[in-house]
Amino acid sequence: MKQLLIKQILEALAVGDSFSKATEFASREQxxxxxSSIDSLLLPSKSLAHKDMRYGQVTDDTEQNLFLLEDYCKSGTITPEVAAKSLIRWYKESPEPEKYIGPSSRKAILALIDGIDIRLTGTSGTSCGGIMRVPSAFLCSTDLNSLQSNIISTLLPTHNTNAAMEAAMGYGYALFAMTKEQDMDTIIQAAQIGCKIGRRINNEEMDLACAPSCQARIxxxxxxxxxxxxxxKLLDFLFYVFGTTISSCDVFIAAFALFLWCRxxxxxxxxxxxxxxxxxxxxGCLAAVLCCCYGKGHNIPEEIVQSVVSANHLTLDDLSIQITQYRNQDNTIRKETL
Structure with missing residues (x-):
């Protein structure tokens, strides 16, 4: 994966997050x-949600991915411990984390700060805070083995449940298939395989019984x-039939549906x-990353990209270089072990 595409994926993530937050948790009716349509970044005063945030500001969706990527590249490895330290760093250094942190992440991060065993802190995390971090794991993965390991490490501190792992693996496997120039049928099949793998990572029967299946919805x-x-009509179907709550399954199928529709x-x-x-x-950010990876770039107007980059003081050129170096190092290590 070339540095330019990595940078554009990060831009798509940030703009998708910032642009779409204006209507977060509003209903279709509202x-x-x-x-009639939303065609540009909305001023906070015109938004239905987050009126107290700055124009173009991103939320935890972008911030956590960027913190994780910075720390993964700096440490040269991805483990649950590195992920946990990065999420704690985000919580302490982000100016306003309580404005938009999800319930599962908040509970788990506070438990991590209190010194609770990392194997226990994420055992109730079923919301979309897990799948939303998959871009960071994906961008640092060079084969399916590293992808699976990186996703598990990224989710384990806060979302160590089958419901979260299924959505995350399905999403990650779809992204990885796109890097191999696969056709749409193969990408869909990869998502289904990833879902099946993710749902069986943990074997708690009660956990398996208490959440719908992403794989079954595809x-x-x-x-x-x-x-x-x-x-x-697609949006109505997603909102009223599948639902667009913060559950991992709802977010996965909505993002995947928008990708299949928009390509x-x-x-x-x-x-x-x-x-x-x-x-x-x-x-919005997860659908944008899927479409960007599939299309090998994005078509977001440059003025919108620059507004989001400037509002959040993002250094995506530098970060994309670091990610490229991490990926090259990872490839070198794997070749040497063959």
């Missing part, structure tokens, strides 16, 4: 009553998707996410 989505003749049109996926309702910022 959004449609307020906007064929349902594929059945209905060709029947929709407008963006609105390489990153900016359309972001704009549709903002009109969706529910956990729009997480769905």
């Amino acid at each position: 959004i449609k009553a307020s906007f 064929p349902v989505l594929l059945h209905y998707l060709p029947q929709f003749d407008s963006d609105d 390489q049109d990153v900016y359309k996926a972001i704009r549709m996410s903002a009109m969706l309702g529910g956990d729009t910022d997480t769905i």
Whole structure:
């Protein structure tokens, strides 16, 4: 993966997050009553949510990924301990984490700070705070073995459950298939394989019994998707039938559906996410990353990219170089061990 694509994936992540947060947890009815479409970054005063945040500001979706990437590159390795320290660093150094931190992450990070065993802190984390960090694990992975290990390490401190792991693995495997120039059918199959693997990482029967399956939803989505003749009909289906709550499964299927609908049109996926309702910022950034990886770049207007980069003082050129160096180092180590 070239440095430019890595940088563009990071841009898509940040813009998807910042753009779509304006309607977070609003309903479809509220959004449609307020906007016929959302085609640019909204001023906080015009937003339905996060009116107390700056224009173009990102949330924990972007911040946590960037903190993790910085620390993964600095340490030269990815372990649950490195991930935990990075998330604690984010919580302590981020100016306003309590404005947008998710419930599972907050509970687990505070437990980590209190010294609770890392194997226990994430055992109730089923929300989308796990899948939202997969871009950091994916960008540091050079084969399927490292991808699986990196996703587990990234989630374990806060989202060590089958529900979270299934969504994260399905999403990560789909992204990885795109790096191998696979066709759409193979990408879908990869997502299903990843879901199956993730759901069986932990073997607690109660955990398995208490959450819907991402893998089971994929064929349902594929059945209905060709029947929709407008963006609105897809958005209505996702919001009213599958749901767009903070659950890992809801966020996974919504982001994956927008990718299948928009393909390489990153900016359309972001704009549709903002009109969706529910956990729009997480769905928006994850859908944007899928579309960007599939299309080998993004079509987000440059002025919007620069607004988000400037508002958050992001140094994505430097970070993309560090990630490229990490990936090259990882490849070298793996070749030497063969």
